[in-house]
Amino acid sequence: MxxxxxxxxxxxxxLRDQWNGLAWGMERPEVFYTxxxxxxxxxxxxxxxxxxxxxxYEGDALAGVVALATDQAGKQISFLAGxxxxxxxxxxxxxxxxxxxxxxxxxxxxxxxxxLRLANLPADSAASRTLQSAAGGHGYRVFSRxxxxxxxxxxxxxxxxxxxxxxxxxxxxxRSYLKGLEKTGAVTVxxxxxxxxxxxxxxxxxxxxxxxxxxDGRASNLAxxxxxxxxxxxxxxxxxxxxxxxxxxxxxxxxxxxxxxxQFAGSWFYYQPTFDARWRQFSPGFCLLSKMVxxxxxxxxxxxxxxxxxxxxxxxxxxxxxxxxLHATVTDSRAVRxxxxxxxxxxxxxxxxxxxxxxxxxxxxxxxxxxxxx
Numbered sequence: 001m002x003x004x005x006x007x008x009x010x011x012x013x014x015l016r017d018q019w020n021g022l023a024w025g026m027e028r029p030e031v032f033y034t035x036x037x038x039x040x041x042x043x044x045x046x047x048x049x050x051x052x053x054x055x056x057y058e059g060d061a062l063a064g065v066v067a068l069a070t071d072q073a074g075k076q077i078s079f080l081a082g083x084x085x086x087x088x089x090x091x092x093x094x095x096x097x098x099x100x101x102x103x104x105x106x107x108x109x110x111x112x113x114x115x116l117r118l119a120n121l122p123a124d125s126a127a128s129r130t131l132q133s134a135a136g137g138h139g140y141r142v143f144s145r146x147x148x149x150x151x152x153x154x155x156x157x158x159x160x161x162x163x164x165x166x167x168x169x170x171x172x173x174x175r176s177y178l179k180g181l182e183k184t185g186a187v188t189v190x191x192x193x194x195x196x197x198x199x200x201x202x203x204x205x206x207x208x209x210x211x212x213x214x215x216d217g218r219a220s221n222l223a224x225x226x227x228x229x230x231x232x233x234x235x236x237x238x239x240x241x242x243x244x245x246x247x248x249x250x251x252x253x254x255x256x257x258x259x260x261x262x263q264f265a266g267s268w269f270y271y272q273p274t275f276d277a278r279w280r281q282f283s284p285g286f287c288l289l290s291k292m293v294x295x296x297x298x299x300x301x302x303x304x305x306x307x308x309x310x311x312x313x314x315x316x317x318x319x320x321x322x323x324x325x326l327h328a329t330v331t332d333s334r335a336v337r338x339x340x341x342x343x344x345x346x347x348x349x350x351x352x353x354x355x356x357x358x359x360x361x362x363x364x365x366x367x368x369x370x371x372x373x374x
Contacts, residue, residue, distance in 0.1 A: 001063060001099055003107050006053040009035070009042040009067070015055075018062035020241075025093045027126065029265035032085035036237040038067040041081050044230035048072070051080055054107060056092065056100050064092035064100035068116075075114060082119040084230060086150065086271070086308045087325065090127040097126045101134040109138040109332075116140075116330040120147060120309070123324040131328060140330050147327040151319035153305040155296060165297040168318075173283070174290050180282040185252020189291045192246040195239040201246055202232060205258045209274040231260060231272070238262065249275075249288040257284035259292065266303040268296055286314060293318060 016035040023033040031037065042051050049069040056064035067080040079088035092100045108116070121128050123146075132142050155161050168174070181187050192198045206222050213220035221227045238244035243264045249257040257275035261268060270292070275284040296302045307315045309325075 001096070001103050002057045003103055004055045004057065005107070006051070006055065008051055009039045009053060011039075015062065019065050019091070022062065022065060022091050022093065024265065026089070026091060027094060028122070028124070030085075030087050030089075030267075031238070031243050031262045031264040031269065032081055032087050033089060033091050034238075034241075034243075036241055036243070037085060037234065038080055040230055040234035040237055041067075041084055043233050044226050048226070049080065050074070052077065053080075054104055056096075056103060063096050064090065064103075066090045066100075066104055070113075077108070077113055077116040079118055079120070082117075086120060086148075086269075086306075087122050088118065088120045089122065089125050094126060098130050098134070101127055101130050102137060105135050105138045105140060105330075109140070114332050116328075118328040118330065119325075121326045121328055123326050128326055128328075131330070135330050139332050141332070141334060142328055142330050144326050144328040147325040148309045149311065150309060150323045150325065151307040151311075151315040152321040152323055153293060153296070153307070153318055154321045155303055155305070161297040164320075165294055168290050168293050171290070174287065177282045177284075177287050181251040181256065181279070181284065181287065184254060185250075187287070188250050189288070189295065190248050190250065192248070193239060193242070193244065195236050198235050198239055198244065198246050199232070201248065201255070201258075202235065204255060205246070205260065205274065206231075208258065208276045209272075212274055212277040215277045235260075247288065247292060249284055249291060251279070251284075256282075257288040259288060263302070266301065268292065268302050268305050270305065270307045289314070289318065 019035040023029055023035075026033060038051075038053075041049070050072070052068040052070055054064075054066050054068065055062060068077050069080040069082075070077055079085070081088055090097065090101050090104065121131075128144070131144070135142050153164070155164065178187050192201055206228060209222045210220040213223075222231070235244050235246070243262050245259075245261050245263050245268070247259040247261060248255045255276070256279045258273065259270055260272040261270055263269075270289065273285055273288065275288070293305060296305050305318075306323075307319060
């Protein structure tokens with residue numbers, strides 16, 4: 001297995017086709033593993049991330065891809081898509097996984113790169129199981145901890161789909177909210193998949209997301225020019241490949257909720273939803289997700305609705321399965337690994353004790369107040 005290192009994502013059709021072929025050959029293919037995703041990240045975040053792309057070849061055939069990035073100092077490494085993708089992984093066919101991961105760590109050790117922080121690695125990934133031995137063989141130490149538990153809706157058999165659909169559409173709260181929205185006009189759902197229509201609809205989606213967070217006293221990640229550039233660029237690339245779906249809930253002609261999502265390899269991803277805060281009393285986001293579940297149950301090509309990162313309470317009302325992700329710190333320093341381990345277990349102990357957590361919050365708040373004094 002021969003490794004090539006690149007510092008940009010090439011605009012190369014042959015590489016694109018082979019890369020995406022590997023993504024489809026993964027045990028659980030995800031849109032986040034595609035060439036399009038890495039290209040969109042590279043274009044949008046070029047001022048803050050430096051791509052470190054490792055390509056493995058057997059002869060002329062691409063056998064493995066891992067898209068990494070270095071910080072500005074060039075000392076710390078992460079997955080290139082770590083801050084945008086719900087799942088990140090080493091992309092190759094299962095039979096090449098151990099050899100590929102081992103080759104990657106051998107190359108990183110040769111480059112004297114001291115620390116990797118790998119976010120959102122699926123716990124059920126074969127790479128997560130081989131990480132310890134592969135990294136250890138090249139002088140690295142690994143500390144891996146649970147990160148997110150992603151809620152999912154598995155659709156199952158025809159009978160299971162019908163049961164799930166009935167449980168959703170018969171909810172009293174849903175019927176009440178839809179009745180309120182129907183005072184404006186018929187409630188419908190549309191799915192935008194062509195770039196021109198998506199491009200025309202995105203400004204309203206961004207505006208609604210920013211306004212909703214501001215109304216709650218929070219900052220939307222879409223207030224960032226980089227994040228907006230990423231979503232626009234990703235939509236253009238993925239719509240050409242047939243993977244992007246911007247779903248809208250409309251009351252009459254008025255869009256009241258959106259989901260910027262993906263349909264890929266039998267999964268429908270609930271990636272970045274939002275709603276118009278002026279319609280909050282009718283829970284348009286809840287109505288949109290309910291409608292998506294209803295439609296997914298009627299579509300035999302969709303096997304899973306993935307609700308993604310985040311443990312929002314409303315997801316619990318729909319989920320019937322979960323997928324765990326990990327955060328792995330890989331370092332050549334025993335002290336760094338120990339510090340990561342102590343920090344994690346201390347935080348877990350604080351969280352497990354409401355009294356201790358309250359005391360720590362008070363202490364941090366007091367320190368912040370003292371630091372703010374002139």
